Amino acid sequence: MTTRTADPTLHRRLSAVWAPPKGIWRFLTAVNHRVVGLRFMVTALVFLLLAGAEAVAIRLQLAQPMLGILSPEAYNQAFTMHGSTMMFLFAVPFLEGLAIYLVPLMVGAREMAFPRLNAFGYWVYLIAGVSLYGAYLFGYAPDSGWYNYVPLTGIGFRPGVNIDFWVTMITFLEVSALVAAVEIIVTVLKHRAPGMSLDRMPVFVWAILITSFMIVFAMPALMLTSLMLALDRMAGFHFFNAAAGGDPLLWQHLFWFFGHPDVYIMLLPAVGVVSTVIPVFCRRPLAGYTLVVVSALAIGILSFGVWVHHMYTVGFAFVGLSFFAAASMLITIPSAIQIFAWIATIWNGRLHEIATPMLFSLGFIVLFVLGGITGIMIAAVPFNWQIHDTYFIVAHFHYVLVGGSVFPIFAAIYFWFPKVVGRRLDERLGSWHFWLFFIGFNVAFFPMHIIGFEGMPRRVYTYLPGLGWDGLNFLSTVGALVMAGGMVVFVWNLVASWRGGAPAGPDPWGGNTLEWSTSSPPENYNFLLVPIVRGRNPLWDDPSPWEPSLETRPRWLAELSEAPDLRRDQVVTSAVTAEPEGRAIMPRPSLWPLWLALALTVSFLGAIATLYLVPVGLALAFVALVGWHWPREEKLVGYNEEEVNDEP
């Protein structure tokens, strides 16, 4: 840490070389991973609030029988947008943003592998999300559920543009998720700090790496199937048209081949968050590091073999169903291993304070176990037939997804907000947020198990009185409002602490991973000197990973740290052992990512109006790609070292 302040010249030079542009150009051309990552997270939080507002509207409509707050059509749009937003616009993009922000800091890098691709991914995400909500504003939102089953969504049953927006914009969004995944994988495999062999990598980075591999193999299924549906709807193809030799069930297979792994794409990063937070608050390294990583890997692989458990009622042979039931139940074993690892860490550690990140992590464990138990129940075929498409399912997946993904995301926000902003979130407001959200969640969703047993189907906009569903539905709505209260406290906390929270300092929690060795927020260049990693918990094992200082470093290391040519140098290391292999020059700010995203928007959004716009967009995209790859110097110009050298 002392080396940072010891060398103000180096600080100024690196700061200038790595600085994002200023003013409007910053908005349009910045490629720095922390700028892009933060944009992902802030945008995703806005979508979370929108999805929450939709949820409140849904709950108000269902508070009593035969209410007319939402019309049936408005209700359909509300629950479709709620589900699509939480899945596609909040959970996955937020976790991507968190990874884009944190992974380079955790592996000791100054930038992601492909910074412009990163910026491109954000623009695609923003445009897709804004388009979907733009359509919603005019009443053209998708309205057939977040998994958009055919034949309901075929052109015969749902003419008009509502479903067109779903198929084009969700496909577009997957482009964003896929480029982020490639970006993250290559960064993790090729830009780790020297010495950070795979077995020394933080668990969070492992979880993100496995998640990214899952995105690579899962998202293409969704892209293919929504491309097929787009062709069916817009160009007269017959993939899903049984009358012409197609098959509607093909949609369900392809969708859930993506859809089930997608659950774990949202869950595994959360596992990484909790595995990071708990050891820090317990002051001991994670128990069973290897087991936790292997379990995450096992979950990632197994989750590709269970998709049919969403289709038990379709009418397959029982032998096939038994296989998928067994595979689904098998996933509980690696999940349980992880839970035992966390309990063991708490048990053997010195839990010194239960700050808000720890509260949300503990809340996660409780809710995730409850969701896991109902998960084993519905993996059993006969039970599943009984409660298929009832509120029991709604209860189950909210325990899994809100408990398993949203709670850890809140833990992550409270844990890393000080790093990102330089100020701490208020702890008292934090515990209000937690308790309102935790109690409200259970009041809202626990009764749904019972309502489901009593036979209330999901996705109905209202129900008749006297079916025995009234009281519990009302209770559920009360719980939803308490959760909304928790969200108000949370937003208040974010805004107030962003502007006037207590200064955090570089390492408020006493963390073990490299991001806590940077200032808060980190400087433009992240690390003044490229760190060298000698163990699994660099900040605990090794008080100064930056040593030796610049003067005493070997030349290859000094060069990397100094940016002698005023270019964005970054070390390239080998994939497994992280031995230095070379230097890479990272690109400077660029307008091409935005251009490329807009060009593809012409294709994707234009397709809804006329298919002739598709080639137009592709031609514009070609121009962008040529400009993107045009060889250039990538050198900072107009920086005069002598001028600033004399300053203290």
Next chain:
Amino acid sequence: MSRELLPGTPGVPSDSSDSLPLHLEGTRAPIVWGVVFLVLIEATLLCLWAVSYLYLRMGVESWPPPGVARPGLLWPTIGQLLLLLSPMPIWIALRSARDPASDDAPPRMIPIAMLLASGYLALKAWEYWEKDYLWTSHAYGSLDWSMSAYAVFHVIVVLLAGAVMWAFSTRGELQERSRAGLQALLIYWVFVALGSLLFFGTQYLVPIL
């Protein structure tokens, strides 16, 4: 700098006279890794597409549907062979470019690769010009036309990428800076050729089995 600099960090050079290389290639180059993962994504998509073809095929009695002729094999096979050969010149260019005496290999070889791939495109265009069904006719037509369109689209993409790379190479840009770029192009080109082979097997062999 002494050896104790990095205890337990095998392979980290501590010799202070070494400087790390700037122009990386092969598994050292991040861009090559990036293209490999792009290929993995697209390969997943292709496999799922082929599986979807088989899935829809198994759902019906006769394939192709009654009244539709089975696809001919001769010209499509020739086109496929041209496409499979087309990445070869780029591979040759990469190999001979190691030799500093022949740095004009990429500008000479890329056009040959493009010519071979264009032959595939011409044969495809001719074949589909003659088809007596469209994608709107039946699910068989939807699969057949869309898979060929996907393959053709990718061949156009590598042709455009090849053209850009050729332009860079005539400016002498390739030698130093973008050998990894040429490797990336080769990897993608080989993928396009093998991916269309997968579709070829699906589209032309499944109907005659």
